[in-house]
Amino acid sequence: MLAPLVPGHLPLVGNLYGMRTAPLATITRALRENGDISRVEFPGGNRGHFLFHPDHVRTILVDHAKHVSKDTPGFAALRLLIGNGLVTSDGAFWLRQRRIAQPAFHRAKIFALGDRMVALTKRTAEEWTVAAKAGTTVDVAESMMRLTLRVVADTMLGQDVERDAADVGRAITHLLHDINDRIVRPWTPPVTWPTPRNRRFLEARDSVGRVVDEAIARKRAHPDAPGGDFLRMLIEARDEETGEAMTDQQLRDEVVTLFGAGHETTANLLAWTWSWLSRVPDVRRKLRAELDAVLGDRDVTADDYPRLPYTRAVLAESLRLTPVVWIASRRLLQDIPVGDYVLPAGTLAFLSPYATHRHPKFWENPEGFDPERFMEGAGADRPTLAYFPFGAGPRKCIGDTFALVEATLVLATLARRFVLELPPGLVPDPEPVITLRPRGGLPMRVRPA
Numbered sequence: 024m025l026a027p028l029v030p031g032h033l034p035l036v037g038n039l040y041g042m043r044t045a046p047l048a049t050i051t052r053a054l055r056e057n058g059d060i061s062r063v064e065f066p067g068g069n070r071g072h073f074l075f076h077p078d079h080v081r082t083i084l085v086d087h088a089k090h091v092s093k094d095t096p097g098f099a100a101l102r103l104l105i106g107n108g109l110v111t112s113d114g115a116f117w118l119r120q121r122r123i124a125q126p127a128f129h130r131a132k133i134f135a136l137g138d139r140m141v142a143l144t145k146r147t148a149e150e151w152t153v154a155a156k157a158g159t160t161v162d163v164a165e166s167m168m169r170l171t172l173r174v175v176a177d178t179m180l181g182q183d184v185e186r187d188a189a190d191v192g193r194a195i196t197h198l199l200h201d202i203n204d205r206i207v208r209p210w211t212p213p214v215t216w217p218t219p220r221n222r223r224f225l226e227a228r229d230s231v232g233r234v235v236d237e238a239i240a241r242k243r244a245h246p247d248a249p250g251g252d253f254l255r256m257l258i259e260a261r262d263e264e265t266g267e268a269m270t271d272q273q274l275r276d277e278v279v280t281l282f283g284a285g286h287e288t289t290a291n292l293l294a295w296t297w298s299w300l301s302r303v304p305d306v307r308r309k310l311r312a313e314l315d316a317v318l319g320d321r322d323v324t325a326d327d328y329p330r331l332p333y334t335r336a337v338l339a340e341s342l343r344l345t346p347v348v349w350i351a352s353r354r355l356l357q358d359i360p361v362g363d364y365v366l367p368a369g370t371l372a373f374l375s376p377y378a379t380h381r382h383p384k385f386w387e388n389p390e391g392f393d394p395e396r397f398m399e400g401a402g403a404d405r406p407t408l409a410y411f412p413f414g415a416g417p418r419k420c421i422g423d424t425f426a427l428v429e430a431t432l433v434l435a436t437l438a439r440r441f442v443l444e445l446p447p448g449l450v451p452d453p454e455p456v457i458t459l460r461p462r463g464g465l466p467m468r469v470r471p472a
Contacts, residue, residue, distance in 0.1 A: 181251020
């Protein structure tokens with residue numbers, strides 16, 4: 024028995040056109056019209072299924088984690104940018120890298136970076152103060168990119184990228200759009216061909232790589248220099264079972280992954296959160312009330328993280344409606360039963376937080392922004408994987424705690440000082456490239472709180 028086809032299927036190209044031109048609409052329409060499972064087809068024999076039910080997410084990411092791989096067109100394209108790091112690697116190689124990297128992401132080590140995160144956020148506060156006095160708008164998406172780039176460069180690499188931040192940000196934006204286009208246009212010439220497009224891609228990739236290479240060289244030469252604790256831990260880390268360190272290429276791939284993904288994802292989370300706070304003023308007022316009650320007149324610290332449940336709930340609800348990773352793919356290594364169907368080996372499974380987080384069976388008023396869903400005691404009857412912004416199972420994002428602590432400290436620092444307002448009538452349009460970004464940036468008016 025075959026699952027129903029994703030709506031919009033066309034001769035020869037299958038569902039490629041819909042996923043290239045309107046992927047979010049295609050996915051949500053599939054959920055609305057077909058239910059929990061839809062069959063999807065692309066040129067070249069790539070076939071698969073969209074799986075929207077939390078139980079199906081668990082089947083792929085948890086129960087059959089050893090029976091699926093990242094041998095997919097999406098991850099193949101992403102490897103052109105970040106190499107074979109934790110996000111893109113598989114099997115025994117991935118497991119070894121995960122074991123080596125895991126100690127660097129211990130909760131206590133992340134909390135120890137809290138003061139630096141707050142200090143770097145205050146630079147953004149200074150920039151916003153100038154904008155507020157001048158009455159000018161700020162591209163909040165770009166501002167959050169600069170801030171999270173500062174944080175990841177300082178805490179992970181021990182590098183000050185203030186001078187290069189704009190260039191690096193533009194390079195990463197170009198690379199993400201290019202990679203996305205390579206996924207949805209399967210006939211793109213290989214990156215090794217000397218086309219003008221490929222030259223631009225390689226130049227942008229090299230500009231990001233230079234920052235990483237300089238940081239690694241500096242930390243190797245001066246391991247005890249302040250900053251770059253994550254990088255030093257990765258350089259010094261050894262596999263507990265074999266005693267081996269990472270090779271130079273493995274180290275570079277992991278650092279590029281952490282540098283790129285570590286700021287891009289958190290920046291988008293924060294940008295979307297500011298847009299939601301503008302659109303739902305009652306939530307903004309509750310957030311401010313919690314910050315005032317917990318912090319008084321002092322700066323936030325990482326120790327306040329568990330004492331700010333509503334602040335964390337605001338970020339969780341932002342990740343529900345505008346998940347930074349809006350789709351993920353796996354290739355099945357064996358036949359896997361899912362619901363009433365058996366998905367064949369060799370086909371693809373597509374999981375979409377964007378769709379599952381809106382599943383009407385599990386979310387009341389799914390399009391409404393309501394952080395109360397994530398307060399203690401709420402949603403007790405909701406399946407755990409109705410919400411999976413960082414994935415699930417053994418491949419769950421290693422940097423989830425870093426991202427959430429950073430986002431909480433940034434939001435707590437800035438939301439007490441400023442109110443951000445979207446221009447009248449502007450509803451930000453989600454742009455689903457590799458991550459979910461506000462299309463065209465996020466212009467907002469900044470005023471003192």
